[in-house]
Amino acid sequence: MKKSRADEFLEFASARTGHLFRSACLLTSGDTHLAEDLTQETLGRMYALWGRMSRVDNPAGYAQTMLVRTFLSHKRRRSATERPLGELPDRAPERGDDPALRIALLDALAALAPKDRAVVVLRYWEDRSVEETADALHVSSAAVRTRSTRALSKLRERLGGSIVEFAAR
Template sequence: MGSAQEREFLDFAAARAGHLYRSACLLTGGDTHRAEDLVQETLGRMFVTWRRIHQVGNPAGYAQTVLVRTFLSQQRRRSSTERPTGEFPDLPQSRQGDPLLRLTLLEALAGLRPKDRAVLVLRYWEDRSVAETATAMEVSENAVRTRCVRALDKLRSVLGGSLAEYAS
């Protein structure tokens, strides 16, 4: 890869790493170490094929797709779903929002299956359409709708019918 393309990739990676990391944290249920590894692997895969990717026209969208597919691939390969600790690490304080609500949502997301988590992150965090989510996950649109409804039902059963009690 030429130095101009390397510079272009480094600029892209610097600009998108934060967003990819936040998505990865949601996908991993708040496991910041796995999220960092996931972002690193995603950017590594993109670097190898950057010459083709930046010609596509939407490298940011492609990066999100690679992130989700890498996450799902890792979940299939994991021999154990044990977590090294029962507590979530301290997350950086945001300018807005309630830390207790954030931890409650991350804990609830962590209780979902990986594909359910991926559907919710793509649909509601990334604000992707059903068709875009289906393409990213390599499933049908009906599968996305079904998985989304079931995942939201599971979240409601864990969190109660409303998040109002956590937001107050």
């Protein structure tokens, strides 16, 4: 029996929501509420296009690209009105995660410009190639390499030697 369009999308969304949310959390520097909104908006747009997804080779990659573009659109709309917090609120650690490492990394990511943060997430969290990242962000490969170098330099400057001590744990 053939699956309906809604059933196919539900299966896709169930499989990809967690990954999209984790990527959105990195893009938003730990703002889980905004990450939920971005994930939901991405899945809503995917559902609207689901009938035409048979022409897309990699729906998961398409969803990730859509998530990054949604994030960048959001940052353009609201960049002047929001101010980042100096400290993250207290939260219970999740499944053995190291809270100090998480906070240090999220703070360091928050210090990057949105496009630099998107490059870092796509290149190093999503493990995409320079060309795939360039395609997702509608920029040249040279721009991705430049942003990547600049972002990694800022992360090293911000984290200093402390990242080595966190990694040793």
